């Protein structure tokens with residue numbers, strides 16, 4: 330290796346490690362609500378520390394480090410103020426990312442990631458290796474962590490739901506069934522945009538019991554049937570189906586079982602839209618590949634897939650992949666048709 334390029338390459342590796350530390354700082358600043366405390370006017374680290382019951386010199390160093398990444402800004406008079414990036418950490422701001430940050434960097438995530446080398450060695454999920462139980466089991470036993478998880482998922486789902494309705498035309502559909510639709514964020518967003526459309530929200534009974542939690546369900550409630558069940562057994566009949574962030578939770582074998590159940594309910598020619606990350610070929614930057622690591626760390630058998638892998642499981646489940654539509658977020662719409 331030439332000595333001329335070595336310092337640049339070394340710096341790139343070090344920068345990657347340092348960015349991981351910035352993520353920790355982002356989490357800490359979000360946890361103490363500094364962006365909300367700065368909403369009305371800039372403040373010194375001492376004022377912020379008093380308001381948040383924290384240690385002023387450490388608050389100063391935390392915010393100064395974040396300001397070097399454009400998250401908060403240190404003013405000439407030594408006070409800190411919000412920037413467009415830190416504004417997104419406010420609890421009530423438009424497009425708030427607060428719950429995403431608190432979820433994506435919560436201990437249940439970061440501690441599980443420390444077991445990644447053991448996962449690479451054994452193929453077992455890091456989460457299970459760290460906590461001695463599966464993610465879903467752990468969330469059930471620890472409702473306070475479950476609440477952080479649900480709030481984070483709700484926030485992410487809202488972001489993706491908007492991207493999906495802006496990228497796909499649902500106008501020709503009569504009734505659409507959202508399979509594994511959670512608390513109805515995607516379906517609610519689609520129905521809100523298409524007043525003639527009717528919906529069926531299908532998920533596990535204990536999940537659909539809390540339909541509407543975390544979003545405004547009332548405007549679409551009358552056009553939507555809510556059905557509890559098990560997608561390994563049967564799903565309701567509809568004119569079209571959507572399934573968001575469901576198949577990535579499952580191994581290929583289980584994903585095909587779910588697709589076969591949808592196939593049983595659907596009629597030939599009907600559409601099934603999967604909303605998932607699509608892993609890109611090549612070596613370019615790709616969120617999908619990092620999200621795939623998330624699945625490897627957190628779940629037992631879950632994975633992100635390439636277009637070819639989607640085509641294969643869809644085909645095995647009785648569907649033909651028609652096209653992949655990018656949504657401008659890291660989720661794409663994989664449009665398929667029942668054979």
Ligand SMILES: C[S@@+](CC[C@H](N)C(=O)[O-])C[C@H]1O[C@@H](n2cnc3c(N)ncnc32)[C@H](O)[C@@H]1O
Pocket residue numbers: 482486508509510511512514515531532533536558559560561572573574575578
């Ligand atoms: C990752 S979440 C995605 C939720 C929603 N589609 C979204 O994107 O926000 C996966 C969903 O699958 C549901 N699910 C898991 N197993 C199921 C089953 N056997 N039958 C029906 N739904 C199931 C879960 O309850 C959960 O709501």
